[in-house]
Amino acid sequence: xxQTQLYPFKLFLTLSESPFQTxxxxxxxxxxxxxxxxxxxxxxxxxxxxxxxxxxxxxGYEPDPADLALSSIPGQEMFDPRKRKFSEEELKPQPMxxxxxxxxxxxxxxxxxxxxxxxxxxxxxxxxxxxxxLKENQIAIRASFLEKENSxxxxxxxxxxxxxxxxxxxxAKYEARHGPL
Numbered sequence: 001x002x003q004t005q006l007y008p009f010k011l012f013l014t015l016s017e018s019p020f021q022t023x024x025x026x027x028x029x030x031x032x033x034x035x036x037x038x039x040x041x042x043x044x045x046x047x048x049x050x051x052x053x054x055x056x057x058x059x060g061y062e063p064d065p066a067d068l069a070l071s072s073i074p075g076q077e078m079f080d081p082r083k084r085k086f087s088e089e090e091l092k093p094q095p096m097x098x099x100x101x102x103x104x105x106x107x108x109x110x111x112x113x114x115x116x117x118x119x120x121x122x123x124x125x126x127x128x129x130x131x132x133x134l135k136e137n138q139i140a141i142r143a144s145f146l147e148k149e150n151s152x153x154x155x156x157x158x159x160x161x162x163x164x165x166x167x168x169x170x171x172a173k174y175e176a177r178h179g180p181l
Contacts, residue, residue: 057156061148063141071137079138081145091139 063081071079105114175181 057149057152059145059149059152061145063144067137067141071134071141073134079141081138081142084138084142086139086142090135 059082061081068078
């Protein structure tokens with residue numbers, strides 16, 4: 001049986017005693033996890049969990065002010081692609097709706113009531129087109145921001161993997177010189 005060394009706040013086990021033995025698909029078993037909890041001291045100094053939504057990723061992204069103006073409702077706060085998240089429903093593709101055939105109305109039936117309805121319908125159609133255009137602009141700017149953020153995150157992951165590789169090399173050299181931890 002291997003030796004167990006106890007260090008402040010951490011417990012290192014030799015490989016033969018490791019509670020982290022994984023199954024064939026690489027997940028920790030419940031028994032191994034409960035054994036690990038029993039071995040770790042209660043006064044262990046662990047960081048608090050982090051809410052992923054509070055993490056700020058430095059992204060060099062400044063959208064064109066003209067694009068922001070087209071994505072903001074006049075008189076309201078400017079659209080911020082960093083904060084605005086769209087729901088699944090908002091991002092669903094809209095079905096193609098066939099236009100109804102235009103019905104010819106003879107001039108003698110075009111009274112004041114008809115023209116009032118036409119004006120009202122034209123204004124509603126304009127509002128609908130403007131709202132759709134605004135939403136499309138917001139989604140395009142948000143997508144552009146997310147692409148930049150994704151690129152920055154991929155670079156950060158690559159840097160962290162490189163740093164982890166260096167740390168593993170240092171640890172391997174230490175273990176080769178002084179024995180396993």
